[in-house]
Amino acid sequence: MSCSLAVSISPVPSPSMGLFCNKSSFICSSPEALNLSLAHIKPSPSPPSPSPSSPCSPFRLRLQKPPPGSLLSSSASTSTSSMESGSSVGLGPGSGPTILKRKRPTRLDIPAATTALRFGVPTTPCEVVREVEREGYGYSVYCKRGRREAMEDRFAASVKLQGDSKQAFFGVFDGHGGVKAAEFAAQMLGKNILDEVVRRRDETNEREAVKAGYLRTDTEFLKENVTGGSCCVTALIKNGNLVVSNAGDCRAVLSRDGAAEALTSDHRPSREDERNRIETCGGYVDLCRGVWRVQGSLAVSRGIGDNHLKQWVIAEPETKIVSIKPDYEFLILASDGLWDKVSNQEAVDIARPSCVGINKPNPLNACKKLVNLSVSRGSSDDISVMLVQLGQY
Known part of the structure; x- marks a missing residue:
């Protein structure tokens, strides 16, 4: 003879689960509990009809049959019906201390995580400066x-x-x-x-010194391997x-x-000499929504950075x-x-x-x-x- 305990099945908890539930669905063992083992979880081929107060579950914990003559054996039927209804299992006042007291874990109703994670969790705040x-x-x-x-x-x-x-x-x-x-x-x-x-x-050669400073800054920034650029x-x-x-x-x-x-x-790419320089280097200048752009992308033709356009967007200044x-x-x-x-x-x-x-x-x-x-x-x-x-x- 064996007795069974109906339990609700919940997904493996994740760090984001705290967004949706406040109760744990884990069964924790204690010295007073029966010997329950998750290794014994197996599908029940023909689960009994659910009672109004007990949610239906396709899995059950199977409890080992107690040895003959034990106190629990004499109240097996009572234990089974009590555990099915979620109440504590124990003996009468004259039969000794309570052997088992366990409640059925609360069933988790988890909403769709996609919407909650995308819109319910605020984005990482960034430093915003309005005026300087x-x-x-x-x-x-x-x-x-x-x-x-x-x-x-x-x-x-x-x-x-x-x-x-x-x-x-x-x-x-x-x-x-x-x-x-x-x-x-x-x-x-x-x-x-x-x-x-x-x-x-x-x-007398300050012009060349400034040019060298611009080009050196551009070279050093490109080594940083980050995107973006800057006009100066x-x-x-x-x-x-x-x-x-x-x-x-x-x-x-x-x-x-x-x-x-x-x-x-x-x-700007609209400057005739800048457009000629870009086209001579194998690039092109295109008119996009009323703005002339290098390779159909950038609206300026010189600056620091812009690694993906460096062949055409140069850092050499005019002084x-x-x-x-x-x-x-x-x-x-x-x-x-x-x-x-x-x-x-x-x-x-x-x-x-x-x-x-x-x-x-x-x-x-x-x-x-x-x-x-x-x-x-x-x-x-x-x-x-x-x-x-x-x-x-």
Whole structure:
């Protein structure tokens, strides 16, 4: 004779199961329990009809028949019916202590995991910066995030280089395909340029030193084996000279006694010389939804990174060197988030009243006005504006 215990079958628990249930479905052995073994689990070919209070299960735990004359043998029928109904199994008051007390595990109703895992579990939070503003010796900068989840613009400012208050380096970097390239350029480009300038010790060859700094930064970033790229615009002030360089569509605009003068030219595939260079290298330029793109993909033709397009999207900058003169009022370095909505002369006209001819110049306010104007005209891009007061140098 044998007695059987009906149990509900639940899946093997997983770390994600805590999302759906609060109770355990495991049977834990105890000194007071009968000798139950999961090895005895086997399908029952003809399970009995379920009672209203007992859910039907295709598996049962089979209990070994107790030896003749034992206390349990005399109450086997009572034990069986009691365990089937989920109540504790024991003897009467005059028959000794309880032999078995076990409840049927609660049946698990597990919902579909796909929907719960995808929508019920929050994504890993990421650092989101909405606005950045900073002021330093001779410069102010204001950055505002567009519709992206994370700000991809970066900037760099190093003043009083080598202890000289007349030397400085500034840069604005507009990342695409992620922020890694912009971060790398902001950290390394100025250092690499200065290293090249010092190494060459030739003040008449600053153009080549800047070029070498850009190319070295690009090579080092490609070794990082990460995706993405960055447009760059930089200004090196040294020995009374303003050395402005760019790779991509970040732009530098000079206010010269109120007149705007662009010191850089945007590197876009729509430029005839850039398109010819790309096509000569075996690439192509295509018009996609009104925007010219390299290989139908990228809307700029130069920059740091972009390993998958490196054959055509080069890091070599274009550089212009001018001597700083008394009528050079300030320099605006900005990402295309500004220049796509605000013209060069508009930018100078809006910034100038906050910087020139007043007792307390407020260049940071000028940067904010420019950014807010671009936003009001519908810009959804990240926007970074840096204003350098050239009168300090």
